[in-house]
Amino acid sequence: MRTKLLALLCALLACVSVQPAQAANLLVNGDFEQITVNRSSIFDSAPNSRPWGPNGPSDNIQQTVVGWESIGFNFVMRPGDVDTIGAVSPYAGANLILWGPGNGVANGLTGSPTGGNFIAADGAFRNGPISQTVSNLQIGESYTVKFWWAAGQQKNFLGATTDRWDVCFGTCDFQVNNAPDGYGMFLNGTVKSSSTVALPDKGFSPWKEESMTFVATAQTQKLSLLAYGTPLGQPPFALIDGISLEGGIVPPVAVPEPSTWAMMLIGFFAVGATLRGRRSIHVPRSARQQII
Incomplete structure (x- = not known):
């Protein structure tokens, strides 16, 4: 069961898209606001x-x-x-x-x-x-x-x-x-x-x-x-x-698409529900002995 859950999470993470990072301005003071004498x-x-x-x-x-x-x-x-x-x-x-x-x-x-x-x-x-x-x-x-x-x-x-x-x-x-x-x-x-x-x-x-x-x-x-x-x-x-x-070449960053976010949330809820379900049907050892 754990193997199946791990496979589900890996599949969801694989859906994360890779997008280019925001390019930075390579110039200093391109708007000319930094001057040494406050006058024209x-x-x-x-x-x-x-x-x-x-x-x-x-x-x-x-x-x-x-x-x-x-x-x-x-x-x-x-x-x-x-x-x-x-x-x-x-x-x-x-x-x-x-x-x-x-x-x-x-x-x-x-x-x-x-x-x-x-x-x-x-x-x-x-x-x-x-x-x-x-x-x-x-x-x-x-x-x-x-x-x-x-x-x-x-x-x-x-x-x-x-x-x-x-x-x-x-x-x-x-x-x-x-x-x-x-x-x-x-x-x-x-x-x-x-x-x-x-x-x-x-x-x-x-x-x-x-x-x-x-x-x-x-x-x-x-x-x-x-x-x-x-x-x-x-x-x-x-x-x-x-x-x-x-x-220049800007290192890409991983950014989930909106649809991927939805799939990931559904997957996380499913994993959580499965784990809660398994805990709810677990019977302590002492209780099983009493049933027998």
Whole structure:
């Protein structure tokens, strides 16, 4: 009898399905909430080594975005600042502000759909990427980059613009353009581009989600994201937030299907009922002797 019960339990457990585990975000601070100075400002990993001249805040209070490196004219924006007080720039008394409702332009500009801080990057002036190095990758496995992005135009400049994001996964060495107005380029790595949006004068392109898949070629690689905009001299700005990198082989976990849970419960009740039944008909030795 015990053998039959054991066989029943084994059959039920065999019905448990194996499902992939939830993929984890391999990036640090993909929402840009962790910053060292609580204000909106430009951030550059080496602000005094660029060919264009100083590329840090005009008051020399350097900003750091945890986990990220920056080369170009890239700003971390706190909620509500982008079209009001703006962000501290390399130019004293000239904060970086985009056209929007906060300065009287009803173009629909909003903050990030994920909430909190986001990045605003000039796609045609002091052009350079934000980057993060990722380790423990599995060579030959696929990794998917997802992010939210939008586009706008710097206040006090006029004219139609275009914007996109170029995303590099690999070594991603970058060559800056020595002239402030102009475009840098990735020298290596796999590069993919988002869709391109076209904006009217003082326009805004609403936030949308983008997804790209890459194959790892090394255990440690860099993820770099570069704003690219046109034309020169009419500052096109691309915004980005909620960046994630997921993929690789994730160990599976056993998860019972709903129908399996029902079968297991029925089986456990059946086992319990059988054991109780056997106990109920058991007659003590002394009682059997009295019957005889």
